[in-house]
Amino acid sequence: MFENGDLILRYLERLGVEYVFGVPGGSIEPFYDALARSERRGGIRTITARHETGAAFMAEGYARETGRIGVCCSTAGPGATNLLTGVASAYADGIPMLVITAQTALDRFGQGSLQETSCTGIHTVEMFARCTRYNTLVSHPAQLETKLLQAVSHAVSNQPGPAHLAIPLDVMRHRIPDNVIDGALNAFTNHEVAPSERFIQSALGELDPAKKVTLVLGEGAAEASELLIRIAESRRWLMVTTPRGKGLIDSFHPLYRGVFGFAGHDSATDALKVENADRVVAIGTALDEVSTCGWDPTTILSDRLIHISNNPAHLSRSTMARLVVLGSPKVLFESLAKVWSIRPTSQASRSISSDERLPVNTRLDDPDKCFDRSGRIKSQALMTYMSRICPLDTRVLMDTGNSFLWGIHYWNVRRPTNMPPEINHFHIGLGFAAMGWAIGTSVGMAAAGRQHPVVCFTGDGSYLMSGQELTIALQENLNILMLVLNDASLGMVSHGQKLSGGEQVATRLPSVDFSMMARALGVESYRVESMEQLADLDITEILSRPGPCLVDVIVDGDQVPPLGSRMKVLTSSIQTDK
Structure with a gap:
């Protein structure tokens, strides 16, 4: 027996997924049947949360640790609504997640089924619309494979986040041939978008003559972080991180000035003031409250800002910036490092050690x-x-x-x-x-x-x-x-x-x-x-x-x-x- 639930799991296996986090129930039972079959053959298995919100949080933790898509599921009705907070959390932080919720059988829509969440009941698809990158009801068995591939593609894109599939009980139970899985996964590569040569030259023109530069590393700067540290060391630039970027730089690095923004450090704020930074380069971060110290106009939000990110959502508020670059920070700074003859390896950036009990250059409140x-x-x-x-x-x-x-x-x-x-x-x-x-x-x-x-x-x-x-x-x-x-x-x-x-x-x-x-x-x-x-x-x-x-x-x-x-x-x- 091979059903649509098995099809979902076989595709997820190809993506390296090991667990589905959720809570079972009546309408999601066919998917759990498929999970039981999967576990017996050594494939994906389920971890049962105590509450569906916890299941979504667990899927987020899995994605953060592995870099792969996290998967959570729930039954219809309150199971789906319980997922919402966890899904919204992943959406706000750009975490790739596949969210599967059950619906009652299609032929029972509108008849007051137990836990009905169709368009004529408690409309959960509409609820998920504002906290997902992709959101759809699978209203026919033939749609499932295509919509699954589209959902995963959106979830792991350069603008990552949760994707939601609402799947009726009978659609999930639909039987299919066991050799049906043949869809290509090429769309699921998180492609590096190379900045255009014009923008690379613009960035070089802004940064090459600058005497004082401060780098602001957000969560989207992760892949470029080692290169950014090498450049900062070579050119004696200061570095700070946003709260979400904390952890990308060793706290004891001599050029690091701490966290700027929510619960941050005065030393980081000082590093961004006009007297200490001719240019402020923000990498892989959105200009939201927590990363701008409450939209402080004397630091990041000024015409000294150069804003770079692979994620277009990060750049939507950069109206005051002198230069905005959509593209891979790593690709951009590799080009600049080549111009500046900065070597691809640096022992200094990889081996920070200190006997200091506290970082010397980060000013703590107490x-x-x-x-x-x-x-x-x-x-x-x-x-x-x-x-x-x-x-x-x-x-x-x-x-x-x-x-x-x-x-x-x-x-x-x-x-x-x-x-x-x-x-x-x-x-x-x-x-x-x-x-x-x-x-x-x-x-x-x-x-x-x-x-x-x-x-x-x-x-x-x-x-x-x-x-x-x-x-x-x-x-x-x-x-x-x-x-x-x-x-x-x-x-x-x-x-x-x-x-x-x-x-x-x-x-x-x-x-x-x-x-x-x-x-x-x-x-x-x-x-x-x-x-x-x-x-x-x-x-x-x-x-x-x-x-x-x-x-x-x-x-x-x-x-x-x-x-x-x-x-x-x-x-x-x-x-x-x-």
Whole structure:
């Protein structure tokens, strides 16, 4: 027996996919039948999430770790609507994903079927329209193969993101010949778009005579990052990263000035001021709030800007730039490096080492707190300590809330010498900023790279939303260390209320012992209330073996996270309203 569900899985196998993340149900049952057949023959298998939003986050984590498309699925009705937040998160961060949702049988559309989500019911295809790159109902069995190939093509394009197929039960169950798979996958190559010679010469004309240049590396600069570092070293240019680009440069590189934007560093802002940068070169980033420090007009958003990206969506707001280049940053800078006689290899850029406890050239808000061991745990000290003791191949995720604020500002990235330049071990879900994002994403990432440890920083509010996904790490024996920053509060909201002069309301959480919760789930766990207790844990040993572990970290909730740029936006909106 060979059905359309089997056809989908055979194509996904050709793309290197290993897992489908989802939750089963009645209307999606034929696809799970195909997954069962696949698993029996050693092919793609399913990982069952505890909630469909978690399944989408897991698919995102898988895509981030492997560079391949992540796949998630759900049944009709609430299964599909539960996926929405996770899909929107992947859309906002440009993560390639195939999203499969079920529909009731075509001949039952409009008749009030259980969990009906057709165009005459709860119209889920319409719901997905604004958070996908491709979105369609497969309304006839003959459409499925073509629409599947189109969906994957959109998902992994130069403007990547989720693609959604809504597939009725009878279409998924439709039988087909077992030799039907013959579609070419040529369209799925993420092609490098070479900038035109005219734009290469324009960039050379702008940068060659410039005395002071600052590079801004966003997430889309990954493949060119090593080359950009070599060029910066040769020409003595300064470098900063956006929050999403953090991790592409070793924090201790002498030319690195830190993160510019959301939760960033004053040293990065200074590096972009007119007195320090004749030209600002932004690579692979969109000019959104988090990457422009709340649209600061004195730094990136000026006529000194040269904006380069392979993704056309990144360039849509570059109205003030003196030069905008659509194309591969790597191809562009290879041409410039050749003109400047910069050698293709450089030991300096690949082997940054430092005995400094903190980066010398990155100005932190509270450097003294990085080594403060008094009282309750300071998040500044937690990030500094963990970034120093975690193995160099550790994948690190910072969840929405205080976790990603502390992580962006205080986590020190150390890149091993053998690390491919396009790989980034520091991850945040900043586009849509969904609470609980890091929990599910860490599961998908750990499943994709079982030989590497994964460390997930999350807050108590996020854990109360999505902590049940940790049971998957137990079931799959995944190497995940979950650190819950526990201050019995929705910390980021609470501090935002205080800083903006708002009412102090609705942010208190119960005092929960998350180590006891984890123990009840069968997960190894610890509770630490001081840095001394944290230091007594053998983190290196914990991260050297499979299986999850949770540490309930009692943090000092009075410490104010680096919220400056966010508060500037929020308070200016309040003033405008008045």
